[in-house]
Amino acid sequence: MNPASDNVTLNSATDNVTLNSATDNVTLNFASDNVTGAAPEILAAIQAGNSGALMPYGNDDVTRAAEAKVAALFETEADVFFIATGTAANALALSATTPPWGAVFCHGGAHIFDTEAAAPEFYSGGAKLITLEGDNGKIAPETLEAAIADAQIGNVHHVQPACVSITQATETGSVYSLDEVSAIAKVCKAHGLTLHMDGSRFSNAAAALGCSAADVTWKAGVDVLSFGATKNGALSAEAVVFFDRELGKDFGYRRKRGGHLFSKMRFLSVQWDAYLTDDLWLRNAAHANAMARRLTDGLCALPGAANSQSVDANIAFPKLPRAVIDGLKQDGYLFYERGGDNVIRLVCSFATTADDVDALIDAAKRHA
Amino acid sequence: MNPASDNVTLNSATDNVTLNSATDNVTLNFASDNVTGAAPEILAAIQAGNSGALMPYGNDDVTRAAEAKVAALFETEADVFFIATGTAANALALSATTPPWGAVFCHGGAHIFDTEAAAPEFYSGGAKLITLEGDNGKIAPETLEAAIADAQIGNVHHVQPACVSITQATETGSVYSLDEVSAIAKVCKAHGLTLHMDGSRFSNAAAALGCSAADVTWKAGVDVLSFGATKNGALSAEAVVFFDRELGKDFGYRRKRGGHLFSKMRFLSVQWDAYLTDDLWLRNAAHANAMARRLTDGLCALPGAANSQSVDANIAFPKLPRAVIDGLKQDGYLFYERGGDNVIRLVCSFATTADDVDALIDAAKRHA
Amino acid sequence: MNPASDNVTLNSATDNVTLNSATDNVTLNFASDNVTGAAPEILAAIQAGNSGALMPYGNDDVTRAAEAKVAALFETEADVFFIATGTAANALALSATTPPWGAVFCHGGAHIFDTEAAAPEFYSGGAKLITLEGDNGKIAPETLEAAIADAQIGNVHHVQPACVSITQATETGSVYSLDEVSAIAKVCKAHGLTLHMDGSRFSNAAAALGCSAADVTWKAGVDVLSFGATKNGALSAEAVVFFDRELGKDFGYRRKRGGHLFSKMRFLSVQWDAYLTDDLWLRNAAHANAMARRLTDGLCALPGAANSQSVDANIAFPKLPRAVIDGLKQDGYLFYERGGDNVIRLVCSFATTADDVDALIDAAKRHA
Amino acid sequence: MNPASDNVTLNSATDNVTLNSATDNVTLNFASDNVTGAAPEILAAIQAGNSGALMPYGNDDVTRAAEAKVAALFETEADVFFIATGTAANALALSATTPPWGAVFCHGGAHIFDTEAAAPEFYSGGAKLITLEGDNGKIAPETLEAAIADAQIGNVHHVQPACVSITQATETGSVYSLDEVSAIAKVCKAHGLTLHMDGSRFSNAAAALGCSAADVTWKAGVDVLSFGATKNGALSAEAVVFFDRELGKDFGYRRKRGGHLFSKMRFLSVQWDAYLTDDLWLRNAAHANAMARRLTDGLCALPGAANSQSVDANIAFPKLPRAVIDGLKQDGYLFYERGGDNVIRLVCSFATTADDVDALIDAAKRHA
Secondary structure, three states: OOOOOOOEEOOOOOOOOOOHHHHOOOEEEEOOOOOOOOHHHHHHHHEEEEOOOOOOOOOOHHHHHHHHHHHHHOOOOOEEEEEHHHHHHHHHHHHOOOOOOEEEEEEEEEEEEHHHOOEEEEEOOEEEEEEEOOOHHHHOOOHHHHHHHHOOOOOOOOEEEEEEEEEEEOOOOOOOOHHHHHHHHHHHHHHHHHHEEOOOOHHHHHHHHOOOOOOOHHHHHHOOEEOOHHOOOOOOOOOEEOOOOOOOOOHHHHHHHOOOOOOHHHHHHHHHHOOOOHHHHHHHHHHHHHHHHHHHHHOOOOOOOEOOOOOOOEEOOEOOHHHHHHHHHHHEEOOEEOOOOEEEEEOOOOOOOHHHHHHHHHHHHOOO | OOOOOOOEEOOOOOOOOOOOOOOOOOOOOOOOOOOOOOHHHHHHHHHHOOOOOOOOOOOOOHHHHHHHHHHHHOOOOOEEEEEOOHHHHHHHHHHOOOOEEEEEEEEOOOOOHHHHOHHHHHHOOOEEEEEOOOOOHHHOHHHHHHHHHHOOOOOOOOOOOEEEEEEEEOOOOOOOOHHHHHHHHHHHHEEEEEEEEEEHHHHHHHHHOOOOOOOOOOHHHHOOEEOHHHHHHOOOEEEEEEEEOOOOOOOOHHHHHHHHHHHHHHHHHHHHHHHHHHHHHHHHHHHHHHHHHHHHHHHHHOOOOOOOOOOOOOOOOOOOOOOHHHHHHHOEEEEEEEEOOOEEEEEEOHHHHHHHHOOHHHHHHHHO | OOHHHHHHOOOOOOOOOOOHHHOOOOEEEEOOOOOOOHHHHHHHHHHHHHOHHHOOOOOOOHHHHHHHHHHHHHOOOOOOEEEEOOHHHHHHHOOOOOOOEEEEEEEOOOOHHHHHOOOHHHHHHHEEEEEEEHHHEEEHHHHHHHHHOOOOOOOOOEEEEEEEEEOOOOOOOOOOOOOHHHHHHHHHHHHEEEEEEOOOOOOHHHHOOOOOOOOOOOOOOOOOOEEEEEOOOOOOEEEEOOOOOOOOOOOHHHHHOOOOOOOOOOHHHHHHHHHHHHHHHHHHHHHHHHHHHHHHHHHHOOOOOOOOOOOOOOOEEOOOOHHHHHHHOOOOEOOEEEEOOOOEEOOOOOOOOOHHHHHHHHHHHHHO | OOOOOOOEEOOOOOOOOOOOOOHHHOEEEEOOOOOOOOOOOHHHHHHHHHOOOOOOOOHHHHHHHHHHHHHHHHHOEEEEEEEOOHHHHHHHHHHHHOOOOOEEEEOOOOOOHHHOOOHHHHHOOOOOOEEEEOOHHHHHHHHHHHHHHHHOOOOOOOOEEEEEEEEOOOOOHHHHHOOHHHHHHHHHHHHHEEEEEEEEEHHHHHHHHOOOOOOHHHOOOEEEEEEOOOOOOOOEEEEEEEEEOOOOOOOOOOOOOOOOOOOHHHHHHHHHHHHHHHHHHOOOOOOOHHHHHHHHHHHHOOOOOOOOOOOOOOEEOOOOOOOHHHHHHOOOEEEEEOOOOOEEEEOOOOOHHHHHHHHHHHHHHHHH
């Protein structure tokens, strides 16, 4: 089970509990944006892509076209690699940015540090993730600059700064502005560090910012992006996008030896094709963001309720009266609770409906 | 592109060639059993499994039921883990059987040695694969016994025998008999080695042997199985099955840190459920095997043709006159050729039809 | 160059500076306890051990006797392995305590975290070091208990607590009392964690505590010790001592594949024999401790000076007037300076004489 | 215990036997060239280098001078790193030549493949050693060329040729001629592979060839050398010498995180200084070579005896009547025996005297 990185706790007694039947009720489950299945457009694409013979392992035109379509979204010559899971996308991408004696700077609440079971360390051969603190799940450029200054560059006794990884949108539902990304990138460039973006919720960030995919990535200084589609409607589809193509030149070998090269690659490729067709990626994300906003607005209007932090993307963190939280649990709602302060985490997805949201708000009103 | 391990060469000029449009013609493509899409039953299961909310990362009843169904197929209490790729299934399984200073014995033509880009070495932290020779892609127990005798057990300068990996069906399309597996297992047990079975074509082997899944695995002494479904009709679904449950106790951590734990695990689980429903696994495999037999019989009846080796499973290796091979290529047929001796490799799958086979035989007759 | 973990800075302009000729003057160099050569008893032992033929790689009676002598010092049946460097001793020892998906808790200033270039991550295959804060370079049991409580045990997304590593004497020159070690060990045992002690200055700690080697290790709950001799008079000699012998059973393979098994092992063995003969280990350490005490007493008596922290072992951290610090530098004294607060680090060794100490104090008086 | 790579077996019953007191008799022990202590010149240098303070970890003038002296021996601008063991020198050097998905070609009898407990795999992160066969422990350029041709370059399913490692002098006591090294180097250069030389007995090879250190290394195309001193008189001292300095640029980090950076580095440095002073390296090696030649000539003159292979360096492989072998064992001589063919391995060192050799020959005569 996937606990958030900020110590929220699922409202079931333990993470290992057998969940009651209510949990397959999509209208009650706000635990994560991966509790749903896939978007219908994605499923249709898989069905449509099934016929005919294609050479395996990505040596097929469908895959080449989908890779090109991702690069085109970014309006550049990026190298694109499809991967099935977010952890693999992050760990493999990071392994291309750091030697085993390197340091990757990330936020203390970063998924790569907290919730990936040392996958980055595994894929990098033992590099060290060094955590930085910052509000709203974000790293500030000054904090990064100070950490680099302390890093004893050139001293063999110490891991050497190699990469910065930022999460966009962050694990706490905030979004880096273009200026914030650029400021971090500037520090990276000044010290020869690679800038990686964990974009497991990249679509939500792009939708929130209202900017192009290029603007918030390579144009702002990002060298490599883990671009997630799974949380936002895919069955299982992530992409690693190298804007710095030199970084990606050996990635095919990395992916294969990690066991992440699919034989029937077409099934990842058609998901990506569908995801980028008719702006599905943006539409799904904008919808999920709007649902989180609607939830926040509705819940925070309750007496005794308040918004605990900015809600930029698809995650709401309302602070609610204890009775409301307990009442929602009684109703069968499923969500994680942040320890001790009556803040709960509610995650919306492409599949969350306005009716689902309103029903939750109504339920909360009853308990208020 | 996936070259076979026995030095067959694709009839295109190079592995990196852009294949002509004929390659999406399933009736012409005998290059591998993963050039097809998924079986209709598998796709239907994915569609049916899409609705409703389920907790992610396998913490759902659908997954638990599918895991139990795999164990039930083997009539025992095995621990079952779903994985998306065969390379990952093998490398992760092997990593549970050997320390980094251990040796894994395998055949010189084994996929784990030859075609997995050092994934087993990566996942095991640097263990050594030691190859043994043997006819028909099989290891003989005497060869294994001799290798163990040479291994300098207890001597810190040498890697220590830890595991034996056999492929069932083998890379050359042969199948170990129950007695052959048992004989190897006996040597393993005598020396405290784990027996791993790479079952990327396990279904084809079981169909060929006509025995139960239990008979050819744990009852014959296999400790851990990489059970493949992808080549035989799944979209992407493999399972690691631990009959020795002590070996599997940390496997959840291994899978996660390898980035192989799916968030929307349901989509692997429903494939497995469908694969084992109404004997789909066996029916598909038996069909593919029959097609390879039909191909062999038809082609070897041609003047100047001969069967180069036993055809137990779904791969045919006929030796054909040069003019026939060249003619088939001219017709657009796609297959790998074994260097220099006019033997070609033709792989059949669940999707290969009797008409496809007969058409190829007819074409060959024309060229003879 | 080896910066201390607490951000002290060598008084040369940079760590990479070419040092002036004064630096080979042992009476002026207080930068570290490894700036000296070896103790005369150690050198004599190497000379004496040179003659005759001995089977290599530790298969000799001299090595077996020295290993037994170390175990006897601890009055138990420990397994003992000789190693040449402290980093290797720590990293190899830790690798025996944690799986690659494990967590090692240590102090934020621990040498293993800060100054070993990710060697523990390398040897463990990517395990994560999780730092805890605490006064005087020590971990408090409550802090450890809280960290374990947060660790999400059994959750595959998170590294799993496996080991606690404490440094004795600590990097800041303090010493854990027997009760403090026991209290940490108690937490470890309650949660099934291994307790490792980085004893690169173990002799200084034992001398300071006035207890037996057994008392402060396995009797207090330590499972494995990195026992250093190099800083306290050896040429290059460390030992990994497994009180929990099950942990050590594969250590011979770990040492060999790390390239740390010496062919002419006798030369490590005779150093250990000499180190434990006539209490050389304790005598040297007690002397170094006394010199640090003498330095502290002398310097802190100066006007405007103060002791910045407890001085338990062989490192003094006096806070001095700026003019004194600058004056000592002018005199050619070599030491690290802690950033910004006028605290300097002065390390004494077996070779530091009372005259050296008094000369430094006298010089400081002149500058006061 | 260090078994030779060519399956010779020590004449004691097992490798783990407790050896009798005769084994410390240097005149009877021909088991290896590391059964002796250090040469007197080396010990004297350690004694002389002990006084004074020096900054640790190689940041001292003694080390810089010794590194420069090694480079000067090779008449070039090589980067030189001191290491204590041969396994570490090889594994670390190889790790700089190959990515984890790379292949290192070596002879089937190579120490790196057979007798280093997967250290190269460990340090390289899982690269694969691919063995080639060849007479006298040597790789032929044609064999190498054929292996590269088979390697499927650019195909992600296969490890990619990265490095060739040759042993000079070989494990069977032969020596590559300059032309032989150049021919291999030519193949390497043609395919972009690095050429590594395992020179654990480099001095013996250079003495045998009568050429300069430069001639048989970088001038012949070697990119990186593991230069051993331990077997030829040092206490424990090896050097990794990068002629291709780009390869060595991160080596300081590799050495440190492997735990191979000595704090009291002076003690490695002074060994190297002494080893290269007054041609000690060459004199010791030439002497050992001459002793092996003398042994061979004397023993092969016996009735029924013969030389089994060319003796270029310091290892003799005479084939002797069974009675002679058994008689020598009875006398207490210690050596490895090659299985089944009455060939024994006798290793001479700098410490082997002509009297020792003649005594052995006389003993053999008595038993003939």
